[in-house]
Amino acid sequence: MSPAAAAASFPVIDFSPFFTTGGGENEVEKEEVINSIREACSDYGFFVAVNHGIPAEAMDRSLEMAHEFFDRPSEEKLKCTPPTSDTPVTTGYAKQPDHSPNKNEYFLMFEPASAFNVYPTSPAPFRGAVDEIYGGLLAMARLIESLMNRCLGVPEGLMEKFNDDRQWDIMTAFRYFAAAELETPDKKTGLYGHKDVNLMTLVLQDQVGGLEFQKDGEWIPITPIPHSLVVNVGDIIQVLSNNKFKSVNHKVNSPQGRDRHSFAFAYLIGFEKMVEPLAEVMKESKEEPKFSKFRYKDYFQLRVADLFNPPANLDDAVTINHYAIPPTVAAAAAPAN
Numbered sequence: 001m002s003p004a005a006a007a008a009s010f011p012v013i014d015f016s017p018f019f020t021t022g023g024g025e026n027e028v029e030k031e032e033v034i035n036s037i038r039e040a041c042s043d044y045g046f047f048v049a050v051n052h053g054i055p056a057e058a059m060d061r062s063l064e065m066a067h068e069f070f071d072r073p074s075e076e077k078l079k080c081t082p083p084t085s086d087t088p089v090t091t092g093y094a095k096q097p098d099h100s101p102n103k104n105e106y107f108l109m110f111e112p113a114s115a116f117n118v119y120p121t122s123p124a125p126f127r128g129a130v131d132e133i134y135g136g137l138l139a140m141a142r143l144i145e146s147l148m149n150r151c152l153g154v155p156e157g158l159m160e161k162f163n164d165d166r167q168w169d170i171m172t173a174f175r176y177f178a179a180a181e182l183e184t185p186d187k188k189t190g191l192y193g194h195k196d197v198n199l200m201t202l203v204l205q206d207q208v209g210g211l212e213f214q215k216d217g218e219w220i221p222i223t224p225i226p227h228s229l230v231v232n233v234g235d236i237i238q239v240l241s242n243n244k245f246k247s248v249n250h251k252v253n254s255p256q257g258r259d260r261h262s263f264a265f266a267y268l269i270g271f272e273k274m275v276e277p278l279a280e281v282m283k284e285s286k287e288e289p290k291f292s293k294f295r296y297k298d299y300f301q302l303r304v305a306d307l308f309n310p311p312a313n314l315d316d317a318v319t320i321n322h323y324a325i326p327p328t329v330a331a332a333a334a335p336a337n
C-alpha cells in the first residue's frame with residue numbers, strides 16, 4: 001500500500017487480487033477484498049479503490065481531454081448540445097445556471113453506443129479517450145456489483161440479473177470552478193450535499209481535491225490518491241440491501257486557486273424496474289422490509305427535478321426516505337436479541 005493510502009482516514013481497498021493470476025492464495029485475498037467491501041459499504045457507504053485494472057494512462061488521458069475541452073470558448077462548447085432532449089437527462093455540454101448552488105460545468109454521456117451522445121469535434125481525441133474510460137468504469141462497476149452480491153450473501157448473479165439494462169448509465173465529466181477569493185464560504189459549493197440516486201457511483205478525480213463524504217455528522221475529505229477511484233453506494237443498493245449498505249451524503253467544495261476536474265460514472269437500473277428490498281436479503285437476515293416498493297423512474301424524476309431546480313432550503317430536497325417504512329410499534333418494541 002502506498003504511504004498516501006496508509007495515511008488515509010477512509011477505507012482504501014486494493015483490488016489487485018482480481019487482476020493478477022495466482023493459485024489458491026489468490027482466492028483467500030479475494031475473500032479479504034470482499035470482506036473489506038462489506039465493511040466499507042455498511043460503515044462508511046464509500047471506499048477508495050486502488051489497483052482496479054483501469055490503466056493509469058487512460059485515466060490521465062481522459063482528464064487531459066476534459067481540461068482541453070473545458071478550456072475552449074463558451075460558444076464552441078455550447079455547440080455540443082443534442083438535437084433532442086427527449087432522454088432522462090440531457091447529454092452534451094452544459095453550465096449550471098448562475099442561481100444554482102452548484103458551481104460547475106459538465107459534459108454528460110450515456111454508453112458509447114448511444115445515439116443520444118454528442119461529442120465535441122475538438123480536441124479530436126476527446127471521444128476516443130472518454131469512450132475508453134467509460135468502458136473501464138463500467139467494467140469496474142460490474143465487478144463491484146458482483147462482489148456486493150457476494151457480500152450480501154444472495155444467490156450468485158442475482159444483482160446482475162436484476163440490473164440488466166445498460167442504456168441509461170451516465171458518465172459526467174465535471175469542471176468545478178475555483179472559488180473567487182472574496183466569495184463567502186457558503187457560496188463555495190462545487191456540488192451541493194446529496195446522496196446518489198443510482199446503484200453506485202465511481203469517481204475518477206484529479207489531484208486538486210474537494211470531494212467530501214459525511215460520516216457520523218463529520219465531513220471526511222477524500223484526499224486524492226493518484227489513479228484511484230472513489231466508489232460510493234447509491235440509494236438503490238441501500239434499498240435492495242434493506243439498509244445493510246448505506247448511501248451517504250457527499251459534496252464537492254469549490255477548490256481554491258485552480259479548477260478541479262473529475263469523471264463521475266453513475267451505474268443505474270432500468271427505469272421501469274420496481275425497487276424494493278431483495279426478498280433473499282430479508283430471508284437471510286429475517287428482517288422486515290424497510291422500504292416500500294417503487295418504480296425507479298418515479299424516484300429518478302423527483303430527484304432530477306431537485307437537482308436542476310434545487311429547493312430554497314436544500315434540506316427540503318427529496319431523499320430515499322420518501323419510501324422508508326417507519327418501524328412498526330411491534331418491531332420497535334421487540335426485544336433486541
Ligand SMILES: O=C(O)CCC(=O)C(=O)O
Nearest residue numbers: 174196203211252262264
Ligand atoms: O465530481 C465528484 O467528485 C463527485 C460527483 C458526484 O457526487 C456525482 O456525480 O453524484
Ligand SMILES: [Fe+2]
Nearest residue numbers: 195196201250
Ligand atoms: Fe454524487
